[in-house]
Structures are given as C-alpha cells and as structure tokens.
Amino acid sequence: xxxxxxxxxxxxxxxxxxxxxxxxxxxxxxxxxxxxxxxxxxxxxxxxxxxxxxxxxxxxxxxxxxxxxxxxxxxxxxxxxxxxxxxxxxxxxxxxxxxxxxxxxxxxxxxxxxxxxxxxxxxxxxxxxxxxxxxxxxxxxxxxxxxxxxxxxxxxxxxxxxxxxxxxxxxxxxxxxxxxxxxxxxxxxxxxxxxxxxxxxxxxxxxxxxxxxxxxxxxxxxxxxxxxxxxxxxxxxxxxxxxxxxxxxxxxxxxxxxxxxxxxxxxxxxxxxxxxxxxxxxxxxxxxxxxxxxxxxxxxxxxxxxxxxxxxxxxxxxxxxxxxxxxxxxxxxxxxxxxxxxxxxxxxxxxxxxxxxxxxxxxxxxxxxxxxxxxxx
Ligand code: KG4
Ligand code: ZN
Numbered sequence: 593x594x595x596x597x598x599x600x601x602x603x604x605x606x607x608x609x610x611x612x613x614x615x616x617x618x619x620x621x622x623x624x625x626x627x628x629x630x631x632x633x634x635x636x637x638x639x640x641x642x643x644x645x646x647x648x649x650x651x652x653x654x655x656x657x658x659x660x661x662x663x664x665x666x667x668x669x670x671x672x673x674x675x676x677x678x679x680x681x682x683x684x685x686x687x688x689x690x691x692x693x694x695x696x697x698x699x700x701x702x703x704x705x706x707x708x709x710x711x712x713x714x715x716x717x718x719x720x721x722x723x724x725x726x727x728x729x730x731x732x733x734x735x736x737x738x739x740x741x742x743x744x745x746x747x748x749x750x751x752x753x754x755x756x757x758x759x760x761x762x763x764x765x766x767x768x769x770x771x772x773x774x775x776x777x778x779x780x781x782x783x784x785x786x787x788x789x790x791x792x793x794x795x796x797x798x799x800x801x802x803x804x805x806x807x808x809x810x811x812x813x814x815x816x817x818x819x820x821x822x823x824x825x826x827x828x829x830x831x832x833x834x835x836x837x838x839x840x841x842x843x844x845x846x847x848x849x850x851x852x853x854x855x856x857x858x859x860x861x862x863x864x865x866x867x868x869x870x871x872x873x874x875x876x877x878x879x880x881x882x883x884x885x886x887x888x889x890x891x892x893x894x895x896x897x898x899x900x901x902x903x904x905x906x907x908x909x910x911x912x913x914x915x916x917x918x919x920x921x922x923x924x925x926x927x928x929x930x931x932x933x934x935x936x937x938x939x940x941x942x943x944x945x946x947x948x949x950x951x952x953x954x955x956x957x958x959x960x961x962x963x964x965x966x967x968x969x
Contacts, residue, residue, distance in 0.1 A: 593612055594612065594668070594943070595611070595661060595666050595667050596668045596669070596936040596939045597609070597652070597655070597663075597668075597669050597691070597936060598610075598611065598670040598933065598934075598935035599648070599652070599670070599672070599932055599935065600671075600672045600704075600707075600935050601648065601683050602672045602675070602677065602684070602704050602930065603640065603676055603677060603735070603930055604624065604625045604626060604635045604643075604680075605622050605623065605625070605930040605931070606622075606623045606625070606643065606651050607651070608621050608651045608932050609621065609931065609936045610658075610659035610666070611933055611936035611937045614714075614717075614940030617714070617933045617937070618658070618660070619654075619655045619656070619658035620655075620926060620933040621655045621658065621932075622929075622931055623647050623651050625639075625647075626776065628643060629775070633769065634765075637680060640677055641677075641680050641682065644680055645683050648683060648684070648687050649687075652687075668698040668700060668948075669692040669699050669700070670702050671684050671699070671701060671702065671935065672684055672702050672707065674701075674955065674956040674958075674960065675703075675705065675957060675958050675959040676736075676955075676957065677957065678955060678956075678957040681955035682955050685701070685953060688953075689951050689953065693951060699948065699950065700943060700948055701953045702935045702938055702942070703959070703962060705732060705737060706962055706965045707934040707935050707938045708737075709894060709896060710934050710937055710938040710965065710967075711923040711927035711928065711933070711934035712730070712894035712921050712923040712927070713921065714934060715927075716921055719921060723745065727742050727889065727890050728742070728890065728892045728894060729742055729743075729890035729894070730742075730896065731877065731881050731895045731896075731909075732895075733759070733760040733877060733896075733898070733899035733900055733905075734759060734760075734897030734898045734899060735759060735761035735776070735778075735898055737759050738755040738815050738877075739751055739754050740752050740753030743967070748963070749962045749963060749964060751961075752813050752884055752887075753815065753884060754814060754815070755815040755817065756799075756815065757816055757818040760815070760897075760899045761776075761778055761897070761898055761899050763821060763873050764777055764778035764781050764870075764899065765777045767781065767820075767824055768780055770824050770825055771824070771865075772835060778901075778902070780846075781869070781870050782870070782902050784842065785863075785866050785867040785871075787845060787867075788860075788863030788867030789863075789868070790864075790867035790868050790870065790871035790904075791868070792865075792868055793864060793869075795820050795823050795827075795868055795871070797875045797876045797879065798817055798819050798820060798876055799811050799876070800875070800880075813880055813884050813887070814880075815877070817873065820873060824865070831858075831861060831862075831865075833858060833862060837858070838858070838862055870904055877905060877909075878905070878908045881893065881909065882912050882913075885913075885916065885918055890918065891918065892919055893918050893919070893920045893921070894921045894923070895920065895923065896922075896927070897923075898930075900922055901925055901928050942966050
C-alpha cells in the first residue's frame with residue numbers, strides 16, 4: 593500500500609489530501625480563500641501566497657488526522673509545480689520539499705493540468721485500465737484554462753485546442769462582473785440562468801463560424817470568448833436596468849427562493865440575458881468538443897475544471913456525447929475544482945513509472961507542455 597500526501601497551492605485554495613494507491617482517497621481537505629479575494633474582484637497572487645503560508649500546516653494536519661494516518665506512514669510527498677501563480681506555487685513546493693527531506697521520502701512534482709484530467713478518472717480506475725477507452729479526449733475548463741487534450745493508450749498527450757483569449761471560467765467571471773454579480777460569478781450565472789430563457793438573445797459563439805466569417809483551419813478546435821463578453825456589454829447598455837431593484841430581486845431568487853413569476857418584466861429580461869450569455873459560452877465549448885471527438889476518433893470524453901460544475905454544460909455535452917455513443921466522464925464536484933486528491937492520486941502513477949523529483953524541484957508559472965500522463969502501468 594502506498595500512501596501519498598498531496599499538496600496543491602497553485603491558485604486560491606490551500607488543499608492537502610492523502611491518497612492510497614492512486615485511487616483510494618483517505619482525506620481531501622480544501623481551504624478556500626475566496627472571501628479574501630472577493631474584495632478585490634479576482635485572485636491577488638501575493639495575498640494568495642500569504643494565505644497559503646498561514647494555512648498550509650493546519651491543512652496538512654487536518655488531512656492527516658482525517659485520513660487517520662501518522663505522518664511517518666506517508667510514503668511520498670506530491671506537490672503542484674506548474675502552472676499557476678508563482679508566489680502561490682512556491683509556498684506549496686517549499687513545504688513539500690521540507691516534508692520530503694525531513695521524512696526522507698520521495699518528492700514528486702505534478703503538472704496541475706494533467707492532475708485535473710486525472711481528477712475525472714480518480715474514481716474510475718477501470719476506465720484507465722481498459723484498452724478500449726483510448727484515445728481519451730479531455731475538456732479542461734477552469735478559471736485559468738480552456739483546453740482540449742487527447743490522451744493515447746501509452747499516455748502521450750497532445751493539446752489540440754485552446755483559448756485564444758479568456759478561459760471559459762473567465763468568460764463566466766468577467767461576464768458576471770459586467771452583470772454586476774458578485775465574484776466568482778460562474779456559479780451565480782449557473783444558478784440564475786435556470787430562471788431565464790436562453791434562446792431570447794443571440795450572443796456570438798466565438799470561432800464557430802456562425803457569424804458568417806469562415807473559421808481559419810488552425811482555429812478549428814480553438815476557442816475565443818472575448819466577443820461574447822463585448823456583446824454582453826452592448827446588450828446591457830440597451831436596457832435601463834435599475835441596479836438596486838435588480839440586486840434585490842436576484843437575492844430574493846437565490847436566498848429567499850422566490851419564483852420568477854413573482855418578479856417583474858425587467859428582471860425577466862435580465863435573467864434572459866444571463867441565460868442566453870451562458871448558452872453561448874456553453875455552445876462554443878460543446879461544438880468544439882464534438883468536432884474534436886470526430887477529428888481524433890476519441891472513445892471516451894472526460895471533463896474537468898471548475899466550469900465542469902456548470903449544469904447547462906453538463907447537460908448539453910451529455911446529450912451530444914450520448915448521440916454518438918461516446919461515454920462522458922465528468923469529474924465529481926470535489927475533484928472538479930482545485931483539490932489535492934488529484935495531485936496525490938496522479939503521483940502514484942508517476943512513482944510507478946519512476947518519475948521522481950529531487951530537492952531542486954522548481955515551480956513554474958506557465959505551462960511548458962503536457963507531453964505525457966503516466967496512466968500506463
Ligand atoms: O478549477 P477551478 O476551481 O480553479 C482554477 O481556475 O484552476 O475553476 C474556477 C472557475 C471560476 O472561473 C468559476 O467561476 C468557475 O470555475 N465555475 C463555474 C461554475 N462553478 C465554478 N462556472 C460556471 N458554472 C459553474 N457552476
Ligand atoms: Zn485548477
């Protein structure tokens with residue numbers, strides 16, 4: 593039995609987890625700093641680093657206690673080394689180095705993006721082992737990334753699509769800011785869109801060729817969310833919304849569970865704009881993902897990252913994938929957003945493939961490449 597302690601500090605969650613043999617999650621502790629960053633409307637790297645420093649030892653203690661494992665029984669330390677906010681990554685990496693050297697156990701640096709993909713498979717070991725699952729196509733949609741990645745049976749990965757501007761999560765968060773919703777806006781747009789009519793307004797689906805402009809071949813699988821955001825800005829200018837009244841009504845819907853019928857027409861329009869905006873972002877993700885499945889003959893589709901929690905995206909992708917009989921595996925909510933179980937789980941496969949690091953391990957902010965996910969054993 594190999595017990596690995598994973599540490600994740602690439603953004604605004606200090607997360608620690610203990611995982612046995614790659615898949616048995618003994619504890620998965622996530623301490624979010626979201627309230628602190630909400631004051632600034634986004635994540636502040638130096639603040640994130642300071643918070644990680646304040647939290648990390650408590651979170652490690654809690655993860656060990658919940659797993660009912662003594663630190664001396666840990667066989668290896670895994671840590672996110674890239675990509676992420678550099679000051680934030682450095683806290684995790686320094687802690688991991690200290691722990692690994694004091695316990696004299698292996699240290700494994702993990703790529704956060706590969707770990708997100710693993711997060712969709714952490715409780716699906718059989719899919720990993722099955723030959724017929726490959727090639728796998730992964731849609732990674734978070735606050736920082738929007739990627740389409742293929743995984744071959746030998747673990748070789750290739751990025752086949754990416755965003756040219758905002759990530760899908762940013763499209764939600766920045767859209768929410770324009771709508772004057774609180775940060776992070778993704779989950780709020782998701783909630784509010786259920787009360788609106790998503791086909792009332794036609795927002796642009798970036799790089800999908802719907803505007804009449806043909807898509808350049810090199811952008812066939814790429815995304816662009818800047819147009820939809822600008823379009824939202826213009827759409828809102830056309831309506832003279834009374835902000836305090838809207839805010840009050842939104843809070844009645846969300847907090848007091850009022851029904852939309854109890855709301856006036858202005859609010860109904862506002863909700864239709866929200867639903868239509870979400871529909872455009874979701875459509876672009878679904879359209880490109882389905883194109884990629886066809887182009888690469890993918891046998892399994894996985895989806896991960898915070899935006900994978902979005903109900904409409906889950907629903908539409910599930911519908912399209914089932915039409916062509918491609919199974920869709922969506923990471924469980926606790927493994928969608930940033931967590932350390934995906935770090936400790938993937939590290940097991942890396943160790944088995946003899947991919948270890950030493951105390952020279954460096955954190956890097958931008959992703960160099962994703963060449964390999966060591967799922968083959
Ligand atoms: O993966 P994640 O927790 O952090 C990283 O960016 O690595 O993703 C956070 C992002 C935020 O942009 C948040 O607004 C978005 O995921 N998000 C959602 C939903 N839940 C989280 N976006 C749309 N609908 C949701 N339900
Ligand atoms: Zn992430």
